[in-house]
Amino acid sequence: MRPPRLAPLLSIALGLAACVDRPWHGIVLDPATPAPPLVAAGTAEAPASRFTLASARGSRVLVYFGYTHCPDVCPTTLADWARARRALGADTLGVRWVFVSVDPTRDTPADAAAYARQFHPSFEGTALTDAELAPVLRDWSIAAYPEGDPRTPDYTVAHPAHSFVVDAEGRLRLMIPPGVPGDSIAEDLRRLR
Amino acid sequence: MIPSRKIFAVCASGFTMVGCGGGAEVAPAADARVADDGSSIESVVTVSVRDAWARPADSGATSAAYLVLANRGTTADTVVGVVAEAAESAMVHQTMQHEGTMHMSALPALPVPAGDEVSLAPLGTHVMLLRLRRPLRVGDTVAFGLLLASGDTLAVSAVTRAP
Numbered sequence: 445m446r447p448p449r450l451a452p453l454l455s456i457a458l459g460l461a462a463c464v465d466r467p468w469h470g471i472v473l474d475p476a477t478p479a480p481p482l483v484a485a486g487t488a489e490a491p492a493s494r495f496t497l498a499s500a501r502g503s504r505v506l507v508y509f510g511y512t513h514c515p516d517v518c519p520t521t522l523a524d525w526a527r528a529r530r531a532l533g534a535d536t537l538g539v540r541w542v543f544v545s546v547d548p549t550r551d552t553p554a555d556a557a558a559y560a561r562q563f564h565p566s567f568e569g570t571a572l573t574d575a576e577l578a579p580v581l582r583d584w585s586i587a588a589y590p591e592g593d594p595r596t597p598d599y600t601v602a603h604p605a606h607s608f609v610v611d612a613e614g615r616l617r618l619m620i621p622p623g624v625p626g627d628s629i630a631e632d633l634r635r636l637r
Numbered sequence: 638m639i640p641s642r643k644i645f646a647v648c649a650s651g652f653t654m655v656g657c658g659g660g661a662e663v664a665p666a667a668d669a670r671v672a673d674d675g676s677s678i679e680s681v682v683t684v685s686v687r688d689a690w691a692r693p694a695d696s697g698a699t700s701a702a703y704l705v706l707a708n709r710g711t712t713a714d715t716v717v718g719v720v721a722e723a724a725e726s727a728m729v730h731q732t733m734q735h736e737g738t739m740h741m742s743a744l745p746a747l748p749v750p751a752g753d754e755v756s757l758a759p760l761g762t763h764v765m766l767l768r769l770r771r772p773l774r775v776g777d778t779v780a781f782g783l784l785l786a787s788g789d790t791l792a793v794s795a796v797t798r799a800p
């Protein structure tokens with residue numbers, strides 16, 4: 445069992461969320477600090493779906509760290525994203541939806557992109573390489589690691605529960621817990637404009 | 638939003654598929670037994686399944702199925718395994734959140750208390766279908782059996798639904 449690295453971030457968030465007049469559906473990160481770097485450049489062999497958070501400046505970005513063999517939590521979250529996108533209507537312009545695989549053993553960037561597109565054609569997907577994964581986990585204070593034997597095909601991957609929301613200025617603003625309905629996600633995104 | 642449909646009801650007692658179309662509920666078979674004092678006891682296997690659905694997935698990929706188990710009897714039962722021809726491996730799984738991280742693990746025994754219902758739903762307990770032998774597309778059905786500690790197998794037919 446790894447130490448709970450998300451705990452400090454969460455306790456700050458929970459302590460300050462109470463100060464907001466109308467409650468947000470997500471957990472407000474206050475003060476908003478610049479989002480940590482997120483670089484999925486791929487390798488020469490698997491260059492598909494290169495993504496850097498820095499290049500998304502000007503858009504609100506939802507980021508979810510998961511894996512494509514995840515049949516329960518990841519589809520639930522991405523389906524809620526799809527409902528949020530529908531609820532946003534025209535307001536969806538300027539929002540990017542990015543699924544980031546933290547399972548470098550099984551997922552290529554193309555696998556992650558195909559997985560994300562199942563939920564909405566506009567959803568982006570990419571996969572971190574082994575080398576890219578460690579700094580991202582450290583900078584985002586999140587955990588992701590295989591559970592079970594990664595040499596067998598049936599291992600699972602522990603991964604962050606929440607979706608992260610980065611605003612157009614590149615600041616980390618919200619953590620949306622799993623199970624928050626699409627309409628509520630849409631409300632929070634509208635408020636972030 | 639896809640309306641939740643009653644897809645299938647299963648009558649316990651053996652691995653018998655019972656097509657209960659039209660949302661009909663099937664009364665579980667209750668065996669009449671004679672107790673030592675000569676009185677008759679209604680009991681035995683009374684677990685049924687409804688509202689079963691599965692997530693779409695490609696061949697070789699992983700799907701999850703969800704359903705509601707209802708035990709209308711007076712005896713508790715336990716799901717102790719899954720048999721699924723459609724997948725190379727199948728089991729009851731549980732999703733747990735611990736300090737901001739999601740985990741999944743096998744649930745070797747899922748109790749279904751007497752007179753109670755147990756929901757297998759997203760972000761909780763689910764039937765894990767690993768390494769599918771064929772793709773599951775929206776509208777396809779996937780059949781599997783839930784092995785009960787009482788010795789019976791509940792036949793389930795889950796319809797694949799857009800997530």
Ligand SMILES: [Cu+2]
Nearest residue numbers: 516730741765
């Ligand atoms: Cu599972």
